[in-house]
Amino acid sequence: MGNIQTTMTEGLATKIAFTIPVLGGIKVSESVLVNLILSALIIVLVLLATRNLKPDKPGRLQSMLEAMVGFINGFCKENIGRHWRHFAPWIGTITIYLTFANLCGILGLTPPTKDVSITASLAITSVFLIYGSQFRFLGAKGGFKRFAEPIPLLLPINLMEIGIRPLSLCMRLFGNVLGAFIIMELLKAVVPVIVPAAFSLYFDIFDGLIQVIVFVFLTTVFTGEAINEEE
């Protein structure tokens, strides 16, 4: 029983990986280190995959990449409307990053989204995206008027949503990844041999992918709501 408790306490604390010995020691936490590793991995994979792009005779890899880009473009076009081109690259990048971040548990790294700071920063970028685009595409006055849009009765709820939406995005992603991690640790402590691999299919892979889809879908739909002009 004490073993399980130490496992849980270790799983929840964020460990310091190393300290940069400058300006009195800046502590670099483990999630930042894993983020850097994942970014390097993504950059290397992207450079390798887009090496010889041919416009007239695409190979298999290029066709697959074009299908994925087309899918994300179609998704943004459907949910955001006229200005989808401004948002599709960011949505695609967040999808790639979150897929790697949630699934890196099977590579042996601890997922960076297990740290509430990482998910909170992702949620804050989503908030800047949604409300920044609301004011950028509708102008200053139109942006403020949009808060009272369907019925002026909803004005306090729309103002509260500025705080509630990032909180919910952050906690959903954090809670799911942390819960999956804790359950996998407990499973590995009890039955270390074959069972964790089978459960890891559900907890690590399926759950991680669903959370990516939900995060990106919600961000896109909120952005579409904020700037849709054709009523």
Add this chain to the structure above:
Amino acid sequence: MTVAFAAAIAVFTGIGAGLGISFATGKAAESIARQPEAANNIRNTLLIGCALAEATAIYGFVIALAIIFTK
């Protein structure tokens, strides 16, 4: 010991999520049986709805963790 009770009560939000998702899955199964061509659409809607409903259960879990580990 009150910490343990408080954390246990906080996780009761799982009841709402469990019931809600079960009802939604039942309706989804019914509607797929009624119109099998829309199965893909229905499945996507169901998954997104379940992930959103699950979030409320996760909030309870996060609060229980916060209660246990900060007392």
